Amino acid sequence: MAYDVSLLLQQGRIFQHGQLSEPMDIAIAGDTIRAIAPHLDLTAATTLPLAGQLVIPPFVESHIHLDSVLTAGQPRWNQSGTLFEGIEIWRERKQSLTVEDIQERAIAALKIQASQGVLFVRTHADVSDPTLTPLHGLLSVREAVKDWITVQVVAFPQDGIYSHPGTVERLEEAMKLGADVVGGIPHYELTREDGVRSVKYIFDLAETYDRLIDIHCDEIDDDQSRFLEVIAAEAIRRDMGDRVTASHTTAFGSYNNAYAFKLMGFLRRARINFVSNPLINLTLQGRMDTYPKRRGLTRVKELWQNGLNVSLGHDCIQDPWYCLGTGNLLDVALMAVHACQMTGHDELQACVQMVTENGARTLNLHHAYGIAEGQPANLVVLDAEDAIAALQHRATARHVISQGQPLVSTTPPQVTWQQVV
């Protein structure tokens, strides 16, 4: 053997590509998976007997705002629970924003997520701030944590690109500073024309600097908010689909079916990625409805049925817009199961894939992700026998292996009966 096995996982069942394997041994040398077979007769520095527990590629957080995480209640709680009160509170909290403040909270949130099996994260950094404090903070976090978790940073113009002077320049500055992804928010530009123009500019910038695209798109209950078709058209014309993500697209849930059906055909051509954030959009959208009250989500099930890549994210963890959020992507998948009515057997499994492999596609991770010989050794052992049991019990991440090294392990809670019943 030409390598020393540093870590041997024995008899774990791998769930990947929608398939559950028989129990397998997985040999890791350094930061690479070297062998996977039913039985490996090897000695390793460290051996983890898994006894049939589930092994999955890491969870992928495909949409979070790490610049605002863990600020719920600062300087005051959101009493109405609405988007607009959240914006008011954030305007106050932003006054005391510093690079150090962002680093501290972002790394705390990343640790919460990593301890639950998340090893890849796409965060948005608000570039509407003239000092670019959130961007500087999150770019430094990306560097500080890179040995144990991979972070992508989106330059996100929260207030619109053309609605305030200086944002166009800051977005380009963000590319020069090394942001991975160009963001946008066309439905929040002053006019529809500005929104269309902003999408074209985002694509131009991404092409010029060879970056990915992730646009907050149609995150509103307005059935006339139709920037998704603009994104799809640009992606088709420029043949960039797999590098482009439309986040939220909640208005798609309000479109009439005739338009939605036509649009779905264009989306199949465009092959762009989608991110839905069911925790927050269920709570923020539909607020102006009486009854029947809309769920405020995009058409997750229908996109999945049409073969499009959909992943799921938190968006917020304990901030002025959403004071809950555990960082556990099984919670997010579970909410999608309910809100999108994906309770069929294959649909349940698909929701687990939406927080693992589909997230990896959204982040364009390609060969950096997945359990196979020769791949980087990033994987998670869950205290469950299959993907559905993982959802049923919100299975504990027993072991999180990052770049070949055990990063964090958790012992599931033990229940002890005090009486015989």
Ligand SMILES: [Zn+2]
């Ligand atoms: Zn967002």
